[in-house]
Amino acid sequence: MATHDIFMPALSSTMTEGKIVEWLKQPGEKVNRGDSVLVVESDKADMDVESFHDGYLAAVLMPAGSSAPVGETIGLIVENEEEIAAAQAKAPSSPAPSVAAIAEPSNTETKDIANDHANEVVPSQVSPPSINPVEATNVPATLNDGRVVASPRAKKLASQMGVDLATVRGSGPHGRVQAEDVQRAKGQPISVPWIAESDRPAVIQESQPSSKNGSLHRVKSDESLIGKSFGKPGETTSFNTLQQAVNRSMEASLDVPCFRVGYKICTDKLDLLYKEVKPQGVTMTALLAKAVGRTLARHPQVNATYSNSGISYPSQVNVAIAVAMEDGGLITPVLKNADTTDLFGLSQQWSDLVKRARNKQLQPDEYSTGTFTLSNLGMFGVDRFDAILPPGTGAILAVAAAQPTVVAGQDGSIAVKRQMQVNLTADHRVIYGADGAAFLRDLADLIETKPESLMT
Amino acid sequence: MDKQFHSITPAPVHNGKIVNSSHLAKPFKTFIFEPTDLVPIEQSWDWQQEWQKMLLADPLGPQALWLLQHENCYTLGQGANESNLLFDLENPPAKIYRINRGGEVTQHLPGQLVAYLVLDLKRYQTDLDWYLRQLEETLIDVLKLLDLVGERIEGLTGLWIEGKKVASIGIGGRRWITQHGLALNINCDLSGFSQIVPCGIRGKEVARLDYWIPGLKVSDVQPLIRRSFVERFDLNLTC
Numbered sequence: 001m002a003t004h005d006i007f008m009p010a011l012s013s014t015m016t017e018g019k020i021v022e023w024l025k026q027p028g029e030k031v032n033r034g035d036s037v038l039v040v041e042s043d044k045a046d047m048d049v050e051s052f053h054d055g056y057l058a059a060v061l062m063p064a065g066s067s068a069p070v071g072e073t074i075g076l077i078v079e080n081e082e083e084i085a086a087a088q089a090k091a092p093s094s095p096a097p098s099v100a101a102i103a104e105p106s107n108t109e110t111k112d113i114a115n116d117h118a119n120e121v122v123p124s125q126v127s128p129p130s131i132n133p134v135e136a137t138n139v140p141a142t143l144n145d146g147r148v149v150a151s152p153r154a155k156k157l158a159s160q161m162g163v164d165l166a167t168v169r170g171s172g173p174h175g176r177v178q179a180e181d182v183q184r185a186k187g188q189p190i191s192v193p194w195i196a197e198s199d200r201p202a203v204i205q206e207s208q209p210s211s212k213n214g215s216l217h218r219v220k221s222d223e224s225l226i227g228k229s230f231g232k233p234g235e236t237t238s239f240n241t242l243q244q245a246v247n248r249s250m251e252a253s254l255d256v257p258c259f260r261v262g263y264k265i266c267t268d269k270l271d272l273l274y275k276e277v278k279p280q281g282v283t284m285t286a287l288l289a290k291a292v293g294r295t296l297a298r299h300p301q302v303n304a305t306y307s308n309s310g311i312s313y314p315s316q317v318n319v320a321i322a323v324a325m326e327d328g329g330l331i332t333p334v335l336k337n338a339d340t341t342d343l344f345g346l347s348q349q350w351s352d353l354v355k356r357a358r359n360k361q362l363q364p365d366e367y368s369t370g371t372f373t374l375s376n377l378g379m380f381g382v383d384r385f386d387a388i389l390p391p392g393t394g395a396i397l398a399v400a401a402a403q404p405t406v407v408a409g410q411d412g413s414i415a416v417k418r419q420m421q422v423n424l425t426a427d428h429r430v431i432y433g434a435d436g437a438a439f440l441r442d443l444a445d446l447i448e449t450k451p452e453s454l455m456t
Numbered sequence: 457m458d459k460q461f462h463s464i465t466p467a468p469v470h471n472g473k474i475v476n477s478s479h480l481a482k483p484f485k486t487f488i489f490e491p492t493d494l495v496p497i498e499q500s501w502d503w504q505q506e507w508q509k510m511l512l513a514d515p516l517g518p519q520a521l522w523l524l525q526h527e528n529c530y531t532l533g534q535g536a537n538e539s540n541l542l543f544d545l546e547n548p549p550a551k552i553y554r555i556n557r558g559g560e561v562t563q564h565l566p567g568q569l570v571a572y573l574v575l576d577l578k579r580y581q582t583d584l585d586w587y588l589r590q591l592e593e594t595l596i597d598v599l600k601l602l603d604l605v606g607e608r609i610e611g612l613t614g615l616w617i618e619g620k621k622v623a624s625i626g627i628g629g630r631r632w633i634t635q636h637g638l639a640l641n642i643n644c645d646l647s648g649f650s651q652i653v654p655c656g657i658r659g660k661e662v663a664r665l666d667y668w669i670p671g672l673k674v675s676d677v678q679p680l681i682r683r684s685f686v687e688r689f690d691l692n693l694t695c
Contacts, residue, residue: 013583013585013586014585015584036630039534041534041535042558042584044627045557045627046534046558047630048628048630048631050631278581279580279581280580280690
C-alpha cells in the first residue's frame with residue numbers, strides 16, 4: 001500500500017506556516033494527478049496545491065481555516081479505494097502537531113523544494129505508513145527557547161534512524177538541525193556531492209551495453225538509505241560503465257606530472273552581483289564558468305593541453321563542470337565558448353545540459369569537449385580540496401565554499417569578507433607554476449574587483 | 457498569438473495595441489493588453505484563467521499583462537471574511553465577486569488602474585513573497601516617476617503614501633503561474649470604500665493619487681506602469 005503525503009508547501013523563503021483556505025477535494029474523493037486538491041494562503045497570495053499522484057484523498061489532517069508549518073503533512077493520498085479506511089485509521093486523530101515545532105525554512109531548502117518539483121508545487125513523497133508525522137515533530141526540544149528547530153527532512157530522518165534530535169548539533173541557520181546533521185550524528189556518510197543547481201540525480205546513458213560480468217547493481221533510491229552505496233554489506237559490486245570510464249581516466253592521470261597552486265578569492269562583490277541577476281535566471285554556475293572562461297581567454301597556456309606532437313591550443317574555451325551521478329561515476333557537461341556566451345545563455349545551457357543528462361540524452365561532444373574543468377564542492381562547506389586532472393586537458397580548478405573570513409588589509413585594517421579557496425591542478429608539461437599563478441591572480445582580480453564586467 | 461487571444465475571449469471589448477520592442481531573451485516573452493473599455497470582472501478573470509491554462513500546457517509559452525479599468529464592483533479573496541462588508545449582503549451597492557486570489561475585500565471602479573499578470577515565476581523566483589515585494593517595487597517605481605514617495609508598511613502588503621493606502625495587491629497561482637495583481641487608485645470615487653473594511657485593515661485611510669497631483673488621470677499613469685513592469689520583470693514584447 002502506498003500512501004502519499006501532502007505537505008504544506010513553501011510558497012516563499014520567508015514563509016514559516018501557511019493557512020489552508022479551502023480543501024477542493026473531500027476525503028474519499030477521487031484525485032487525478034494534476035488536480036488541485038487544496039488552496040493555501042500566505043499573506044496576499046493564494047496558491048493551488050496539486051496532487052501528483054492518481055488516487056484518492058484518504059484523509060484531511062488539517063481542516064480549512066487552520067494553519068500548518070511548512071513541510072507538515074496536511075493530507076494523505078492513497079492509490080486504491082480500499083486503502084482509504086486503513087490510511088484514515090493510521091492518520092492522527094487530532095490534527096494538532098504543535099505549531100511551536102515550526103522549522104524555519106532556510107532559503108536553500110525552500111528553493112530545493114521548489115526546484116525538486118519544478119512542475120509541481122507540493123513536495124510529496126512516498127512515505128511508509130509506519131512513519132507518523134506527528135511523532136517526528138514531538139521530539140524533545142533542545143534549543144535555547146525550547147523549540148525543536150529542525151528541517152522537516154531532518155525530523156523524518158531522525159525518527160527513521162532512531163536519532164534523538166536533542167543530541168544533534170544543528171549546522172543550519174540559528175542552529176537549525178539539518179538532515180546532514182542527523183546523518184553525521186548517526187555516523188553515516190553524507191551523500192555524494194551534487195552540483196549546486198542540479199537538484200536531482202542525472203542518469204547517464206551507458207555508452208555500451210553492460211556485459212555479463214559488468215552488469216549494473218543499481219540500488220533503488222530509498223529514503224531510508226542515507227549515504228552513498230552501490231552494494232549491500234558483504235558483497236562486491238562490479239563497476240558500471242561510467243565508473244569504469246572514471247577509473248581509466250583517473251589511472252591515466254597518474255602518468256601526468258601535476259602540480260597544484262591555490263588562491264583565496266573574496267566573493268562579496270560576486271555575491272552581490274549574483275543577488276542582482278538571479279531573478280533573471282542567472283545561476284552561480286554560469287557566473288563562475290564565465291569568470292573562468294574570460295580569464296582562460298587571456299591565458300591560452302592554461303587552456304592548452306599536452307599532445308605527443310607538442311602543446312595543443314584549442315580553438316575554443318570550453319568549460320566542463322564535474323557532476324556526480326546518482327548511480328555512480330561522474331560526468332562533465334561542457335559549457336562551450338564560456339568566454340563569449342552571455343550569462344543568460346550559459347545559465348540556460350547548463351540547466352538544459354543537466355536536464356538532458358537526467359533524460360539520458362547527452363551527446364558525447366557535450367561531455368567530452370571541455371578544455372578546462374571546474375569542480376565545485378562549495379555547497380558542502382568544504383574549505384579546500386584538490387582535484388585530479390582529467391586526461392586530455394591541462395588544468396582543473398577545485399572550488400571550495402565562500403566563507404566569512406577575517407581579512408587583514410595591506411594597510412593593517414581588518415575586515416570580514418567572504419572568501420573562497422580555489423586550487424588549480426595543472427599538467428606541468430604544458431602549464432608552469434607562473435602560468436597557473438598568473439591565471440589565478442587574474443581570475444581573483446576579475447571576481448573581486450569587476451564581476452559586473454561578466455554581464456557584458 | 458493575438459488571434460488565439462481573441463478566439464478564447466469573444467469579448468465586446470477593444471484590445472489596445474500590442475506594444476512591440478525587442479532586446480531581451482525569450483523566456484520573458486510577454487503580451488501586454490490594454491483594453492480601452494471598462495472590463496467586467498468575469499471577462500478579465502476568464503482571460504487570466506485561459507492564459508494560465510495555456511501556460512500550464514506550454515511551459516515555454518508567452519506570459520501576459522493586462523492594464524485595465526473595471527466597472528464598479530467588490531471582490532473578495534478566497535479566504536476573505538465577509539464581516540469586512542459593512543453593507544447589507546442581500547442588497548449590495550455593487551456586484552460582489554469571490555475570486556481566486558489571496559486577501560480580503562476591495563473595490564474596483566473606473567479611475568482605478570488594475571494590472572493583472574499571468575507570469576511564470578519559475579522564470580523568476582519561485583517565491584510568492586518575492587513576487588509580492590516586486591509588485592510593490594513596481595508601484596514605487598511608478599510613483600517615483602510622478603515625484604511621489606510610495607511607502608511599504610511591514611506586514612501590510614500594498615502601497616501607501618503618507619500612511620494612506622493608494623494600491624491594493626492580491627494574487628493567486630497554480631504551479632507558480634500567477635493570476636491577478638494590483639489596483640492603483642488614481643482618480644476614482646472613494647466613497648464606496650467606506651462601505652467595506654478595505655483589505656481587512658481598520659483605521660487606515662484609502663486615498664487616490666490625484667489628491668497629491670490634481671488633475672491626474674489613468675491615461676497619465678498607464679504608460680508609466682507599463683514601462684515599470686517591462687523593466688522590473690524583464691518583459692520581452694517581441695512577437
